[in-house]
Amino acid sequence: xxxxxxxxxxxxxxxxxxxxxxxxxxxxxxxxxxxxxxxxxxxxxxxxxxxxxxxxxxxxxxxxxxxxxxxxxxxxxxxxxxxxxxxxxxxxxxxxxxxxxxxxxxxxxxxxxxxxxxxxxxxxxxxxxxxxxxxxxxxxxxxxxxxxxxxxxxxxxxxxxxxxxxxxxxxxxxxxxxxxxxxxxxxxxxxxxxxxxxxxxxxxxxxxxxxxxxxxxxxxxxxx
Amino acid sequence: xxxxxxxxxxxxxxxxxxxxxxxxxxxxxxxxxxxxxxxxxxxxxxxxxxxxxxxxxxxxxxxxxxxxxxxxxxxxxxxxxxxxxxxxxxxxxxxxxxxxxxxxxxxxxxxxxxxxxxxxxxxxxxxxxxxxxxxxxxxxxxxxxxxxxxxxxxxxxxxxxxxxxxxxxxxxxxxxxxxxxxxxxxxxxxxxxxxxxxxxxxxxxxxxxxxxxxxxxxxxxxx
Numbered sequence: 470x471x472x473x474x475x476x477x478x479x480x481x482x483x484x485x486x487x488x489x490x491x492x493x494x495x496x497x498x499x500x501x502x503x504x505x506x507x508x509x510x511x512x513x514x515x516x517x518x519x520x521x522x523x524x525x526x527x528x529x530x531x532x533x534x535x536x537x538x539x540x541x542x543x544x545x546x547x548x549x550x551x552x553x554x555x556x557x558x559x560x561x562x563x564x565x566x567x568x569x570x571x572x573x574x575x576x577x578x579x580x581x582x583x584x585x586x587x588x589x590x591x592x593x594x595x596x597x598x599x600x601x602x603x604x605x606x607x608x609x610x611x612x613x614x615x616x617x618x619x620x621x622x623x624x625x626x627x628x629x630x631x632x633x634x635x636x637x638x639x640x641x642x643x644x645x646x647x648x649x650x651x652x653x654x655x656x657x658x659x660x661x662x663x664x665x666x667x668x669x670x671x672x673x674x675x676x677x678x679x680x681x682x683x684x685x686x687x688x689x690x691x692x693x
Numbered sequence: 694x695x696x697x698x699x700x701x702x703x704x705x706x707x708x709x710x711x712x713x714x715x716x717x718x719x720x721x722x723x724x725x726x727x728x729x730x731x732x733x734x735x736x737x738x739x740x741x742x743x744x745x746x747x748x749x750x751x752x753x754x755x756x757x758x759x760x761x762x763x764x765x766x767x768x769x770x771x772x773x774x775x776x777x778x779x780x781x782x783x784x785x786x787x788x789x790x791x792x793x794x795x796x797x798x799x800x801x802x803x804x805x806x807x808x809x810x811x812x813x814x815x816x817x818x819x820x821x822x823x824x825x826x827x828x829x830x831x832x833x834x835x836x837x838x839x840x841x842x843x844x845x846x847x848x849x850x851x852x853x854x855x856x857x858x859x860x861x862x863x864x865x866x867x868x869x870x871x872x873x874x875x876x877x878x879x880x881x882x883x884x885x886x887x888x889x890x891x892x893x894x895x896x897x898x899x900x901x902x903x904x905x906x907x908x909x910x911x912x913x914x915x916x
Contacts, residue, residue, distance in 0.1 A: 563763030
């Protein structure tokens with residue numbers, strides 16, 4: 470295995486972020502050699518055929534050029550023992566994960582909306598989070614410190630990320646979910662996660678709307 | 694009840710069709726319970742069977758699985774359609790995610806407002822020809838299968854996607870000879886050949902009746 474891995478991504482939080490959180494949780498040395506400066510992504514990555522479907526994220530790891538966030542996360546989780554001990558645990562992890570990806574996708578799209586649309590959609594998102602998603606995880610943590618199999622898995626990492634993201638928008642949203650609150654505290658105390666949550670780590674801030682001009686420039690051939 | 698695989702969904706393709714394909718290819722028999730009325734959906738909800746209040750739902754091996762990708766991952770893993778190691782799985786996942794993205798675009802056509810349909814159709818055709826098909830043409834350049842020289846879920850998804858594309862654009866594979874040859878080989882495999890025959894569990898493209906049923910079952914979402 471190479472001593473580090475190179476990530477190509479513009480500094481957008483969403484799909485990128487789940488990948489980075491998982492990585493940091495298992496302390497793989499991260500050598501970030503190429504942040505996607507706008508011209509380089511366009512000229513280099515597609516020229517070298519690195520982007521299978523012309524899309525980022527792209528993660529170079531173990532001699533592969535991986536695209537598709539789920540493919541990347543499945544690989545990392547599988548390699549670093551964050552995917553349960555058997556197929557059935559994996560299925561449960563996948564169910565939890567897919568639910569969270571659905572919710573994070575809604576938030577990602579909301580983040581780049583116009584201010585007036587954002588306001589309109591805010592209560593819908595809050596309702597979905599409180600009625601459809603959070604109760605599931607509150608229940609999943611009823612009798613256990615972790616969501617699946619009594620050990621840390623990617624589902625726990627995704628849940629921490631999701632709930633922190635929700636709190637950025639709705640600061641009191643976990644007030645009726647005590648198990649999830651306690652879960653958050655336990656997770657935040659884990660050394661690698663604690664380190665990732667500190668300033669100066671690879672974690673990205675929630676500034677997606679600032680990136681719309683950059684996105685539009687990099688992907689200008691799609692915005693004609 | 695144990696040992697039976699039961700699918701809960703509409704009598705249509707939607708998000709369940711890829712699951713039907715994979716089960717059929719794996720030679721797994723299954724039953725289907727079709728949602729035709731709001732009460733069916735409410736019953737599943739009240740039974741606590743739908744983790745996120747959504748279908749598809751597949752009952753298999755004592756589990757009530759939801760989320761299409763969780764279900765597909767489980768079937769692929771259990772029936773040896775997921776490669777021999779993590780790296781093959783990564784490649785299979787990349788190919789699969791691409792084809793599932795493409796099939797999702799086609800699925801969304803069914804609920805597009807009439808004035809948007811033509812635009813979306815052209816978008817699908819262009820994406821298929823420029824973004825997706827070249828990848829698979831290249832992936833099949835020197836091999837009968839996409840990954841690891843053996844049948845995997847990536848091949849099943851690709852067959853399904855290309856057949857769907859041909860329903861919309863009959864000549865779309867004319868410039869992709871490797872994919873054409875791949876299709877012929879795949880269609881000749883016994884379980885797949887059986888699934889392609891009338892009377893199988895394979896569903897027809899969506900029509901107005903299906904959309905009417907969906908709206909009725911999920912009436913609370915279409916107020």
